[in-house]
Amino acid sequence: MKKLFVLSAFVIMTMGIYAQEAVKGYQFTVVKENPITSVKNQGNSGTCWCFSGLGFLESEVLRLGKGEHDLSEMYIVRRNYADKAEKYVRVGGNLNFAQGGSFADVIETLNEYGVVPNDAYTGLNYGETGHKHGEVEAGLAGYVKGINENKNKRISPVWTKGLNGILDAYFGEIPQNFEYQGKSYTPQSFRQSLGLDANNYVSITSFTHHPFYAPFALEVADNWRWAFSYNLPIDEMMQVFDNAINNGYTVAWASDVSEVGFTRNGLAVIPDEDAPENVGSDQAHWLGLSQNERNTRLRAKIEEGPVKEKAITQEMRQIAFDNQETTDDHGMQIYGIAKDQAGNKYYIVKNSWGEAGAYKGIWYASEAFVKYKTISIVVNKNALPKDIAKKLGLK
Numbered sequence: 001m002k003k004l005f006v007l008s009a010f011v012i013m014t015m016g017i018y019a020q021e022a023v024k025g026y027q028f029t030v031v032k033e034n035p036i037t038s039v040k041n042q043g044n045s046g047t048c049w050c051f052s053g054l055g056f057l058e059s060e061v062l063r064l065g066k067g068e069h070d071l072s073e074m075y076i077v078r079r080n081y082a083d084k085a086e087k088y089v090r091v092g093g094n095l096n097f098a099q100g101g102s103f104a105d106v107i108e109t110l111n112e113y114g115v116v117p118n119d120a121y122t123g124l125n126y127g128e129t130g131h132k133h134g135e136v137e138a139g140l141a142g143y144v145k146g147i148n149e150n151k152n153k154r155i156s157p158v159w160t161k162g163l164n165g166i167l168d169a170y171f172g173e174i175p176q177n178f179e180y181q182g183k184s185y186t187p188q189s190f191r192q193s194l195g196l197d198a199n200n201y202v203s204i205t206s207f208t209h210h211p212f213y214a215p216f217a218l219e220v221a222d223n224w225r226w227a228f229s230y231n232l233p234i235d236e237m238m239q240v241f242d243n244a245i246n247n248g249y250t251v252a253w254a255s256d257v258s259e260v261g262f263t264r265n266g267l268a269v270i271p272d273e274d275a276p277e278n279v280g281s282d283q284a285h286w287l288g289l290s291q292n293e294r295n296t297r298l299r300a301k302i303e304e305g306p307v308k309e310k311a312i313t314q315e316m317r318q319i320a321f322d323n324q325e326t327t328d329d330h331g332m333q334i335y336g337i338a339k340d341q342a343g344n345k346y347y348i349v350k351n352s353w354g355e356a357g358a359y360k361g362i363w364y365a366s367e368a369f370v371k372y373k374t375i376s377i378v379v380n381k382n383a384l385p386k387d388i389a390k391k392l393g394l395k
Contacts, residue, residue, distance in 0.1 A: 025305030033336035039361030041354035043131035046099030051352035052331035053106030056252035074123020096221040104227030110198040114187030120178035203229035220328040244383035252378040266357035268365035275308035
């Protein structure tokens with residue numbers, strides 16, 4: 001196991017060296033970096049929440065000295081599809097039934113369902129080498145919608161057997177026992193062997209439409225479990241990021257990646273469209289451009305090197321959320337802090353799009369981007385600053 005840990009550290013280190021040369025306009029220096037497992041690829045599936053959630057847990061296992069393990073995303077996806085379908089029917093179809101989910105689908109099911117290694121459950125029973133969920137989602141959605149129509153005026157007690165038949169056909173039957181590295185496990189005993197416990201984790205957010213220092217259910221469609229997050233002022237939420245990373249923990253990060261500043265080349269920034277250094281000297285010409293033309297110019301400017309970014313406030317976050325400009329559209333894992341050549345602070349992000357972008361699946365998200373576009377995060381409770389944990393009643 002020690003060799004695997006050293007290999008992970010080596011992979012991370014070499015990616016950092018490569019990153020300094022990947023985009024001509026940027027030179028990143030790592031300030032703090034915590035161990036992660038290899039970059040995965042969610043393929044054509046809306047399961048980023050599971051890839052990032054399990055990536056976070058895999059780093060927890062590394063931190064606990066339990067070695068490197070590749071946990072099965074599709075085991076968690078399959079279990080959650082069943083839970084989601086049952087809830088969909090129970091609430092009369094008034095629930096978002098789709099591929100998306102939240103970190104609660106990984107964390108809140110952890111103790112009940114356990115985890116399994118990818119070697120024991122790939123979830124690829126349908127003739128593909130990568131994850132493609134368009135067909136299975138359509139089949140499941142049609143099935144649960146048909147059940148919900150209640151044509152017999154009474155829902156059959158066996159409808160879940162049909163549901164599980166579809167799930168088993170595509171993903172495989174749920175393993176009750178499996179062999180792994182010379183030992184026999186159940187999903188629950190494997191979780192216990194890795195030292196994972198759902199009670200060790202907490203979800204954090206930052207919005208003003210609910211009281212601070214109290215939990216509430218985030219009003220996003222993929223929070224179909226109606227899971228609670230603790231609400232912190234934005235500056236205190238950012239303290240949680242830094243305290244976690246600087247003390248050896250990583251962060252499961254739910255964010256919006258629809259901004260022009262989230263490039264497909266491994267960068268995420270919030271450029272200030274009004275800053276002269278970003279728009280050039282001809283302000284009148286800039287104002288006459290369409291938004292698409294502005295975005296094209298901003299993308300080119302971002303690639304040239306560090307740009308002037310917006311100063312993010314709590315009010316700006318709230319307005320973007322209320323206007324649905326900030327939506328819960330992607331989950332990733334933050335595991336480090338870096339600075340560019342101008343001294344600007346970035347968070348180092350593990351994505352789940354395979355080796356995409358200039359940094360082979362790693363992104364550098366500016367402090368402004370993270371401050372503005374974070375929907376919620378999950379951290380180990382011990383990663384919270386003591387004063388913040390006390391305010392939340394967690395100490």
